[in-house]
Amino acid sequence: MQRKFISSLLITCAACSLFLSSIVSAASKSLDFGGVVKLIESHYRVKSKGLPLVARMGIKVASPVTRLGGYGGVKVALFEDQDFSSPAKGTNISEVLRVVLRPEWSPLVEVRSRQSSELTLVYTKEAGDRFKVLVVTIGQRDGTAVQAELSKSKLAQFIKDPERMSRKMTDEATSENEP
Amino acid sequence: MKSLINTALKLVTIALVVGLSAAVIRAQIGVTGGRIQIDSLDRLDAKAAEMVNVSLDERLLQIVPQAFDKNDPDEMKAKEIIAGLKGVYVKVFEFDAEGAYDRQSDVEPIRQQLKAPGWSRIVEVRSRREGKEIEVYLLNNGSRVDGLTVLAFEPKQLVVVNIVGTIDLEKLRQLEGQFGVPALEIEKDSKPQKK
Numbered sequence: 001m002q003r004k005f006i007s008s009l010l011i012t013c014a015a016c017s018l019f020l021s022s023i024v025s026a027a028s029k030s031l032d033f034g035g036v037v038k039l040i041e042s043h044y045r046v047k048s049k050g051l052p053l054v055a056r057m058g059i060k061v062a063s064p065v066t067r068l069g070g071y072g073g074v075k076v077a078l079f080e081d082q083d084f085s086s087p088a089k090g091t092n093i094s095e096v097l098r099v100v101l102r103p104e105w106s107p108l109v110e111v112r113s114r115q116s117s118e119l120t121l122v123y124t125k126e127a128g129d130r131f132k133v134l135v136v137t138i139g140q141r142d143g144t145a146v147q148a149e150l151s152k153s154k155l156a157q158f159i160k161d162p163e164r165m166s167r168k169m170t171d172e173a174t175s176e177n178e179p
Numbered sequence: 180m181k182s183l184i185n186t187a188l189k190l191v192t193i194a195l196v197v198g199l200s201a202a203v204i205r206a207q208i209g210v211t212g213g214r215i216q217i218d219s220l221d222r223l224d225a226k227a228a229e230m231v232n233v234s235l236d237e238r239l240l241q242i243v244p245q246a247f248d249k250n251d252p253d254e255m256k257a258k259e260i261i262a263g264l265k266g267v268y269v270k271v272f273e274f275d276a277e278g279a280y281d282r283q284s285d286v287e288p289i290r291q292q293l294k295a296p297g298w299s300r301i302v303e304v305r306s307r308r309e310g311k312e313i314e315v316y317l318l319n320n321g322s323r324v325d326g327l328t329v330l331a332f333e334p335k336q337l338v339v340v341n342i343v344g345t346i347d348l349e350k351l352r353q354l355e356g357q358f359g360v361p362a363l364e365i366e367k368d369s370k371p372q373k374k
Contacts, residue, residue, distance in 0.1 A: 109231075110230065110231070110232040112230040
């Protein structure tokens with residue numbers, strides 16, 4: 001009787017630990033680009049225009065890859081003419097992103113100016129021998145989320161002057177000009 | 180004989196306590212490695228008019244030298260400094276009005292960390308007229324400096340810089356104005372103040 005109880009207890013424990021480990025491994029995965037875009041949408045109650053404009057995005061995506069050596073795998077989401085003035089109460093987008101992007105992504109730079117109503121958040125992540133950079137820019141009426149893969153030398157330039165480089169990357173990724 | 184055993188036992192106990200304390204101190208320095216926790220300041224973000232937050236860990240710092248110009252002597256000096264660094268963490272808050280942050284609740288938890296073994300304050304500048312205060316702390320590990328923290332307060336501004344890793348103070352100036360590190364204005368002849 002006692003042996004039966006112990007074996008069933010062991011089986012229950014093993015099942016629980018398997019269940020817990022699956023939860024932990026799921027929780028240790030960071031949000032992907034689409035998840036980040038959805039999170040921004042729900043946090044500010046705005047809509048991105050990235051997905052319906054696939055064709056237009058194709059042009060935009062191509063520009064930084066061809067014009068700037070060392071960039072690749074660019075993903076862009078645009079939030080055009082949206083109201084970013086009423087974010088979800090009690091939370092801060094930079095704090096929220098930091099949590100959901102953990103542990104794979106690390107925050108590099110966060111710059112916020114109330115005067116210009118601009119927020120720039122830059123995160124980095126290792127991707128083999130390259131690095132992924134995610135730049136989220138929120139303005140008064142417009143916002144962008146750009147993710148790109150950078151070579152180490154390109155990332156080095158990025159780190160040296162992250163504010164200027166994140167602006168440059170965002171501008172080029174959202175540029176209307178074809179390469 | 181009994182008293183000799185008692186004395187020996189006391190000595191063993193003292194040696195154990197001293198040894199354990201040293202191990203704890205070494206462990207504390209080893210675990211934190213010059214990094215202090217400044218994330219508690221993030222709550223000031225909501226009050227600040229301007230905020231800059233820079234986090235450069237060792238992995239990213241190792242990549243940075245690739246961007247340096249070999250023909251630029253200043254950049255080559257910066258490369259030398261970075262080689263020994265394990266992290267650069269900067270938080271800058273600018274406020275519209277005075278009194279937006281509280282020295283006791285916001286700054287004191289950071290100061291408390293700098294009272295840990297190994298840390299010593301080398302610079303303390305106070306200007307009552309302008310309300311400016313600058314404090315520079317070093318984490319000494321023998322003759323080596325393993326960490327540096329700068330706290331700079333103004334009525335409408337709060338700056339915290341935490342540099343982790345082996346630091347050459349004479350070369351440190353090369354980092355000023357780069358990677359979000361503001362002008363630290365650390366003089367060469369600054370002497371450690373024992374606490």
